[in-house]
Amino acid sequence: MTAKTYSISELARELDVTTRTIRFYEEQGMLSPTxxxxxxxxxxxxxxxxxxxxRGKRIGFSLAECKELIELYDPSLGNRKQLDTFLDKITERRAQLEQQLLDIQQMQLELDTAEERCRAALAEVPEGR
Known part of the structure; x- marks a missing residue:
């Protein structure tokens, strides 16, 4: 029995992407159809x-990171190296997001302060000036 194969349109439909997207990943050397x-x-x-x-793109991985994970795929080793690397990248991405969240919260505080100062200054300016 031969393994199931897919046409580009079948993959595009199943994974809800365009055929152009699939061709792009092929051009990047990430897919290698016959x-x-x-x-x-x-x-x-x-x-x-x-x-x-x-999945990698949805969680913010670069194409290079996705490519690295694909290249680590080796079912004969139970994918241990790929999974360990994936977990490391998840940890790194989570740390980046936590830092971005802190940066956003700090920016919001600075915006609040700037807004309060502007409103206070406006309150002191007579109407029509």
């Missing part, structure tokens, strides 16, 4: 890679 004439034939491994790319 060809039957002009038709691209994607394997289950390509499908998993595309799902990993899309």
């Amino acid at each position: 060809r039957r004439g002009q038709e691209r034939i994607y394997t289950p491994k390509d499908r998993v890679a595309l799902k990993l790319i899309l």
Whole structure:
């Protein structure tokens, strides 16, 4: 029995992306379909890679980080290295987001202070001036 394969339109429909998106990831060397004439034939491994790319992009990973994770895929090793690396990247991303959140909260405080000062200054300016 042969493994299931997918056309570009099947993958696009299933994962809710455009065929252009899939071709872009192929151009980046992240997917490697075989060809039957002009038709691209994607394997289950390509499908998993595309799902990993899309998940990685949703949580803020760069294309380089997604590519690194795909290249670590080795089912013969139980994907231990890939999963350990993924966890490390999740930890890094979480730390970045926490820092961004702190930066945003600090900026909000500064905006509040600036707004209060502007309103106080406006209160002291006579109307029409």
